[in-house]
Amino acid sequence: MIDRRKFLHIPLLGVSLVSARNFFGQTFETRSALKVKRPVVVSTWDSGITANNGAWPILQNGGRALDAVEAAGRASEDEPSCCVGLAAWPDRDGKVTLDACIMDGNGDCGGVSFLERIKHPVSVARKVMEKTPHVLLSGSGAQEFEVANGFPLELGELSDDAEKEWKEWLKKSEYKPKANIENLKPGLSQFRPAFFDDGTANHDTMGTVAMDAGGRLSGMVTTSGMAFKMRGRVGDSPIVGAGLFVDNEVGAATSSGVGEEVIRICGTHTIIEQMRTGRSPEQACREAIRRIVKRDPAKAKEMQVGFVALSRTGIIGAFSLVKGFTFSVTNAQYPKGKIFEANSWF
Numbered sequence: 001m002i003d004r005r006k007f008l009h010i011p012l013l014g015v016s017l018v019s020a021r022n023f024f025g026q027t028f029e030t031r032s033a034l035k036v037k038r039p040v041v042v043s044t045w046d047s048g049i050t051a052n053n054g055a056w057p058i059l060q061n062g063g064r065a066l067d068a069v070e071a072a073g074r075a076s077e078d079e080p081s082c083c084v085g086l087a088a089w090p091d092r093d094g095k096v097t098l099d100a101c102i103m104d105g106n107g108d109c110g111g112v113s114f115l116e117r118i119k120h121p122v123s124v125a126r127k128v129m130e131k132t133p134h135v136l137l138s139g140s141g142a143q144e145f146e147v148a149n150g151f152p153l154e155l156g157e158l159s160d161d162a163e164k165e166w167k168e169w170l171k172k173s174e175y176k177p178k179a180n181i182e183n184l185k186p187g188l189s190q191f192r193p194a195f196f197d198d199g200t201a202n203h204d205t206m207g208t209v210a211m212d213a214g215g216r217l218s219g220m221v222t223t224s225g226m227a228f229k230m231r232g233r234v235g236d237s238p239i240v241g242a243g244l245f246v247d248n249e250v251g252a253a254t255s256s257g258v259g260e261e262v263i264r265i266c267g268t269h270t271i272i273e274q275m276r277t278g279r280s281p282e283q284a285c286r287e288a289i290r291r292i293v294k295r296d297p298a299k300a301k302e303m304q305v306g307f308v309a310l311s312r313t314g315i316i317g318a319f320s321l322v323k324g325f326t327f328s329v330t331n332a333q334y335p336k337g338k339i340f341e342a343n344s345w346f
């Protein structure tokens, strides 16, 4: 049963505390609301710094938010340590299948899902948006479209780390999405999301939202989806309104975590509509989390979903199911990027 008073008792602007985190002893500030100047780019997780670094030069030079978020996605897809792109974890059959979407604040959007052997799904998503009358292309059709648009087909081999982890996972072959914390797993050369001792899954997603100097908002998500997922499984990330929603009138929101839970509540669309009615970004993210908890509180405690939102007035807020969801912010105040941790339900 959800405690309604707890739900209504929501901290507002300016509340700030420091919370302890991962096994490196890193700590990140938690803010209920962070007021930032535009242009600004915000990405999920600590590795969002890599995405932001791709976007920031464009924003800093007066470029469009749409170009900036595409660059953010490409930077993440290029960087094996970002846990997305072709070097990421495969499905349970040992194949990396990628999902991505991109959305502009005027409602233009495009996505790809179940895409194989493509280095930059975010750019294919943009092509879907700009060159087709459709919003989402999937599987071999998306791949054919991509090749027809001049993108190369990669070999599609697993990275060394991914192969190692997949083989480890095969020993038990259990698929149990669980709470995730982005961390370095000892024994892997790359910065990877941590696996729990029982080998269960975690996140492999980069979500980015940005506002340019002109106040235009855009967002993108790129992911390999839940690690060791069933073949053909598609999560929230390429689905507009689930993993990403942007509206220039209100703001932009993105998510990471167990995609099925996000799809069930149309997570980011819910957040933007809550913000439209006057809720702050954190309050809106918290409301989306509350709807996930309401379905099954015991289950919700055992997994992670994190949302982060940016309002058109430059307020950033986030909320997650369990502790450990971080997001990275880059703007003139934080040109090298700064990592914050979201408040959480549990």
Ligand code: ASP
Pocket: 202, 203, 204, 205, 223, 224, 225, 226, 234, 235, 236, 237, 255, 256, 257, 258, 259, 260
């Ligand atoms: N949301 C992604 C999915 O469900 C996974 C993640 O964020 O790690 O595919």
